Amino acid sequence: MKKQTDKNAVREIKSVKIVxxxxxxxxxxxxxxxxxxxxxxxxxxxLKNVSxxxxxDPKEIEAVYIANMASGIFNNQLHLNAVxxxxxxxxxxxxxxxxxxxxxxxxMITAQDALNxxxxxxxxxxxxxxxxxxxxxxxxxxxxxxxxxxxEYGSTFxxxxxxxxxxxxxxxxxxxxxxxxxxVKNHAHALTNSKAHFNKLFxxxxxxxxxxxxxxxxxxxxxxxxxxxxxxILSTKDSGKLLDGKTVNYKNKPxxxxxxxxxxxxxxxxxxxxxxxxxxxxxxxDAFKQAGLTSKDIEVAEVxxxxxxxxxxxxxxxxxxKKGTGGQATLDGQTTFGGKVLINxxxxxxxxxxxxGATGVKQVAYLAELLENGIKVKTxxxxxxxxxxxxxxxxxxxxxxxxxxxxxxx
Amino acid sequence: xxxxxANYWRKxxxxxxxxxxxxxxxxxxxxxxxxxxLQSFLPYCxxxxxxxxxxxxxxxxxxxxxxxxxxxxxxxxxVSDSNNSSLINYGIKLVLKK
Numbered sequence: 001m002k003k004q005t006d007k008n009a010v011r012e013i014k015s016v017k018i019v020x021x022x023x024x025x026x027x028x029x030x031x032x033x034x035x036x037x038x039x040x041x042x043x044x045x046x047l048k049n050v051s052x053x054x055x056x057d058p059k060e061i062e063a064v065y066i067a068n069m070a071s072g073i074f075n076n077q078l079h080l081n082a083v084x085x086x087x088x089x090x091x092x093x094x095x096x097x098x099x100x101x102x103x104x105x106x107x108m109i110t111a112q113d114a115l116n117x118x119x120x121x122x123x124x125x126x127x128x129x130x131x132x133x134x135x136x137x138x139x140x141x142x143x144x145x146x147x148x149x150x151x152e153y154g155s156t157f158x159x160x161x162x163x164x165x166x167x168x169x170x171x172x173x174x175x176x177x178x179x180x181x182x183x184v185k186n187h188a189h190a191l192t193n194s195k196a197h198f199n200k201l202f203x204x205x206x207x208x209x210x211x212x213x214x215x216x217x218x219x220x221x222x223x224x225x226x227x228x229x230x231x232x233i234l235s236t237k238d239s240g241k242l243l244d245g246k247t248v249n250y251k252n253k254p255x256x257x258x259x260x261x262x263x264x265x266x267x268x269x270x271x272x273x274x275x276x277x278x279x280x281x282x283x284x285x286d287a288f289k290q291a292g293l294t295s296k297d298i299e300v301a302e303v304x305x306x307x308x309x310x311x312x313x314x315x316x317x318x319x320x321x322k323k324g325t326g327g328q329a330t331l332d333g334q335t336t337f338g339g340k341v342l343i344n345x346x347x348x349x350x351x352x353x354x355x356x357g358a359t360g361v362k363q364v365a366y367l368a369e370l371l372e373n374g375i376k377v378k379t380x381x382x383x384x385x386x387x388x389x390x391x392x393x394x395x396x397x398x399x400x401x402x403x404x405x406x407x408x409x410x
Numbered sequence: 411x412x413x414x415x416a417n418y419w420r421k422x423x424x425x426x427x428x429x430x431x432x433x434x435x436x437x438x439x440x441x442x443x444x445x446x447x448l449q450s451f452l453p454y455c456x457x458x459x460x461x462x463x464x465x466x467x468x469x470x471x472x473x474x475x476x477x478x479x480x481x482x483x484x485x486x487x488x489v490s491d492s493n494n495s496s497l498i499n500y501g502i503k504l505v506l507k508k
Binding site: 136137138140141144152153154155156158159162163166167170211212213214215216217267268269270274 | 437438439440441442443444445446447448449451454456457458465466467468469478489501
């Protein structure tokens, strides 16, 4: 982490390690699991994943940050911090963080701030959403609460991104086929991820001919309504304790070396640009500055592809591709294995699923596992492991009013 | 999204800034999936509209097709379905100005 000296500099942060990560058994329509089941799965799952030598000692967790968008509506539960804290014998302090689809990454930076201040040394961040007890029309209504309620009535989440897509198509000539290429690629990536909501390949034609949701966005341009949970354990210490008293060394654990958080108007009508998410540009600038890196250093990224146009906006605004070229780059295979930068190897929100509060934490958990273990890639004759040094997570709230970017290092 | 009575009252104070005035469609989408209380309006247009140098977002009146550059008039219309015992919600919508 570079130390900055100018007055607008991003302050230096402590080295925060991701010492454990977990993504629930599966994202999807999990009829047999309740909100509380998903929370328990993540808490006990991440405690198991810190070390192969045994379970992590829960007393090491000094505080828990839980991310969720709408359990008050979906599940009639508005006291999630207590729900998660009581799973521990020592009742650690717990805080719920809500910021629409960026709830997960906002919980991450809230936790990091507590670690950087020195208040805590080891904390858990957990994201969860239980959505599928509502039908898709009801879920559409709940998710529309992420828009500007008073100035955008009649809007839906897909409608707002459809307007962004129209603007991008108008200015840069982005095509229907290029939007479809994002979906096709992410569904293909999800085949490598056993936890993905969907494990099915689609063709460009199938995406382009799926039912219309909000012109030009069709059903297969949209991320699904999913249930799921995810968790990470963050620490500024060099080691921790397992339940049997053994020590687990954090030396080789992935680190968070940069973070950026920026905001913009809720309402699209008030935005300076409809072809960029300015909050992404600002958050990325801060994250790269803090990490001492540029977009050229990033080999793999999980970006917020709630709709296909959102991924095209993201890969341009993050600096991976010039404005207006993200769609063609995707169509040309530049964002898959063997391309310029690997985007959404998990399948992204589109195919891995989008349990809203869990997504931002899942992106970091997935990338931490990727940095630790690499990813198996099929070649012509065999399978090989691809390894990465740097990774980036990009999480968006609403149609771009909130954006958080994290940069991780192996 | 259904407006509750308090929000409905707060919002109606601004309606006279729009009713009868003209704007131009900047970008528009045709919505085909929406929340339960807007089902009877489907499909409807949702647009960013410019009026006097300011931009706003509004629904189009049921059944109208809008495209970029169209001149529209702001009108007073029912904006969500109501059941027998609830308020009937009115607000600003767009109609094509010929």
